Amino acid sequence: MESNVIAKWETQMKKGTLDFIILLLLKKKDQYGYELLEQIKLASGYDISEGTIYPLLNRLKDDRFIESKWVEMETGMPRKYYSITNSGQTSLEKMTAFWATLSANLENLI
């Protein structure tokens, strides 16, 4: 019972922070889907199902936080590179400020 509650809480935490993590990673450099997925795993330790990243990226695109472009590769298989938009940058600054306040407050509690 308790483990169920914790699992739900962890899922909610992941859901709540994934957008933030993606924007932070894209702020560093433009990345294609698979690369971004690897970076998310590396940065957060989240074990996310690979396919679920695409609906998420699509939503961020619809919200105009990110944009994408296809880049032809020498291998013959093109990559779709995602980059953060100006609107995404502005939102990310607000998210970062909120996160800083939240983590400082929680740090005091813990």
Added chain:
Amino acid sequence: MNKDTLLNDQHYKAYMKKVHSMINKLPKHDQADIQREISSHIFESLNNYPETTIEQALENLGEPQTYLSEWVVTKKLERAVSTYNPFRIIWGLITGIIKHGAYAFKYILFGLLYLFTFTFGFLCIAKIIAPSHTGLFISSQSFVFGFSSDISNAHEVLGAKFIPICLFITILLYMVITVLLKMSLVKAKERLF
């Protein structure tokens, strides 16, 4: 792994067939974009970890049904709702009911609300076909709004205003329900991951 080896692999072909069956109701441009991105993902995953087999790469990506169904239905309905085209909305809801079990109940509910709305539209046609049996009938014990076969003890009170009133109700309900559907899609998108 080279591109041609992947494109000719049987597991890959079977997987992409499943992907196609999930997205075939989307516009051609979106279909091509999604297929291209999934292919690119599989290719990158195989090249990043050369010891991985195609079957393992496909397993890691997940069943297309699990990550595409909700996305596709939401995308289709979102487009339909933005046009306010009733045929596209109804078709989107039907796709949602058939292809997306988790939200089927919600889409059935919206379908019933639209059906209720269109009833007022049908009443306008009924008023033209059978004017004396369609309207707001009031008798000493009861009242009927709509079509009534027995009007012997009742009198109709709206007359020529019946059609504009029904049209107004139809449009008002249609707009309200469509805005509600739009809001529910925004929430569905937030839960996409």
